[in-house]
Amino acid sequence: MTIQRLIEDRYGLPLCDHFPQCGEEHSQSGHTTQPTEDNSTLRTILQHASARKFESEKIQESLMQLLFATAFSAPSKSDLQQVSVVRITDPSQRKRIISSNPKIAWTEHAPQFMVWCADNRRIRKVCEEKDYPFANDHLDSFMNAAVDAGIVMQTFIIAADSVGLRCCPISEVRDNIESLSMELNLPEHVFPVAGLCVGWPSESPSTSMRLPLNITVHVNKYDDEEALFRISDYDHRREAIDQPPTEKQRQPERFGIADIYGWSEDRARQYSVPLRSGFGCYIRKQRFNLC
Ligand SMILES: Cc1cc2nc3c(=O)[nH]c(=O)nc-3n(C[C@H](O)[C@H](O)[C@H](O)COP(=O)(O)O)c2cc1C
Numbered sequence: 001m002t003i004q005r006l007i008e009d010r011y012g013l014p015l016c017d018h019f020p021q022c023g024e025e026h027s028q029s030g031h032t033t034q035p036t037e038d039n040s041t042l043r044t045i046l047q048h049a050s051a052r053k054f055e056s057e058k059i060q061e062s063l064m065q066l067l068f069a070t071a072f073s074a075p076s077k078s079d080l081q082q083v084s085v086v087r088i089t090d091p092s093q094r095k096r097i098i099s100s101n102p103k104i105a106w107t108e109h110a111p112q113f114m115v116w117c118a119d120n121r122r123i124r125k126v127c128e129e130k131d132y133p134f135a136n137d138h139l140d141s142f143m144n145a146a147v148d149a150g151i152v153m154q155t156f157i158i159a160a161d162s163v164g165l166r167c168c169p170i171s172e173v174r175d176n177i178e179s180l181s182m183e184l185n186l187p188e189h190v191f192p193v194a195g196l197c198v199g200w201p202s203e204s205p206s207t208s209m210r211l212p213l214n215i216t217v218h219v220n221k222y223d224d225e226e227a228l229f230r231i232s233d234y235d236h237r238r239e240a241i242d243q244p245p246t247e248k249q250r251q252p253e254r255f256g257i258a259d260i261y262g263w264s265e266d267r268a269r270q271y272s273v274p275l276r277s278g279f280g281c282y283i284r285k286q287r288f289n290l291c
Contacts, residue, residue, distance in 0.1 A: 003035050006046040009207050012237040018213035044162040049207055051166030054110050054199030059165065064112065067163075067198075071156035074148075082145035083152045084119040086184045087112070097173060097183055097195075104172045110197030115173060115180070116153040118145035120288070121189040141189075142288045149193040160198055166205060170195035177282045188287040209238045209263075235262025 007015050016022035035042050068085070076082070088094045094113050098104045107113060120141050127134040157167045173180055173195035180192055215230050239262045249261050250269040258265050284290065 003037060003039070003042055003046070006043065010046055010210055011212055012209050012234075012241070013212060018217075040162070041158075045158060047207070048157070048161050049166065049205035050168040051199070051201040051203075051205045052106055052168050052197070053202045054166070054197070055202045056109070057111065057200050059111050059198065059200070063163065067156055067159045067165075070159040071152050074151045074155040076148050076151075077144040080123050080144065080148070082119050082123065082148045084117045084122075084190065085114050085152075086117060087114045093183065097180060100176045100179065101172055103175075104170055104195075107168075107170060107195070107197050110168075111199040113195065113197055115184060115195050116149050116193050117184075117186065117190050118142070118149040118193050119190045120145040121187055124189055137289045139288075139290050142283065142290060146191075146193055153194060153196060156196070164200070165198055166201040168197045170197060174276055174279065177276070177279060181282070181286075186286070191283060191286050191288075206242070209234075209241070231264050232262075235260065235264050238263050 001009075004015065011018070072081075072083070088097065094108060097115075098107055124134050153169065157169070160167050171194045174192055177192065184192065186192070211234055212230060215224075215227050215234075239260055244261055244266070246257055246261075249255075249257060250266065251272070254272075255269055280290070
């Protein structure tokens with residue numbers, strides 16, 4: 001499949017439909033302006049899909065180690081490297097982590113399960129050991145560690161996708177954050193960002209269509225004037241290839257059965273109920289200063 005075709009599959013639109021200016025450019029510097037068809041990195045990322053069904057086959061430990069080595073090559077804010085991952089290898093521990101949340105019961109059968117954590121503790125310990133003040137006890141420390149964790153986890157996912165494995169991040173592990181935190185023995189200034197299931201997929205997961213780039217890519221100034229119209233078009237495009245069955249509509253007793261149950265209807269219904277509203281309290285308990 002061509003790169004162009006992969007983009008169309010991802011967005012339901014050819015690339016040129018996203019941008020007012022689109023066409024061939026000629027590079028003065030000799031660098032490629034158009035992706036070459038054999039660029040495997042682009043292919044891997046464009047074909048990304050989360051998987052929730054896996055073969056029982058184990059992943060070789062040497063491959064797991066290679067994936068971690070690749071993942072931690074990701075960029076890091078100020079080279080602070082504020083990420084830790086806790087691999088859950090004890091099946092009874094995994095059961096305890098997922099038992100209180102029926103929504104993630106399926107993760108029990110993923111060959112590998114881990115929890116990616118933001119880790120602002122290490123730099124604090126380094127400062128303490130040198131007897132230097134840690135003068136950045138504010139919200140930025142929380143955010144930098146969280147962003148780093150997301151980037152490293154995503155790099156792990158790309159690496160795994162590139163060898164034919166599939167993953168699924170699990171923020172639902174944070175539904176019971178206090179017990180997860182205790183189970184993982186997380187100290188102050190460390191918190192879970194997401195779980196991650198990894199395995200050889202037992203079926204090909206479908207490509208999930210993304211918002212068009214004329215909503216997400218802004219030029220010079222943020223501008224969402226057209227966003228709702230464009231989201232409506234996106235809903236129709238997405239619904240044309242992936243209309244969820246009526247029984248999958250969220251909260252029909254509250255919102256009724258929608259004729260067109262697109263992305264925006266589903267996401268708005270999802271976010272009409274509070275989710276993980278205790279997270280801020282937990283983060284404060286982990287001694288982050290959020291001011
Ligand atoms: C931080 C993060 C947390 C996620 N948490 C969950 C989760 O708890 N349960 C789940 O089934 N999928 C979860 N996902 C997967 C998303 O649902 C998925 O990435 C999204 O629907 C897009 O689909 P795709 O990854 O197949 O392209 C999560 C993804 C991210 C990035």
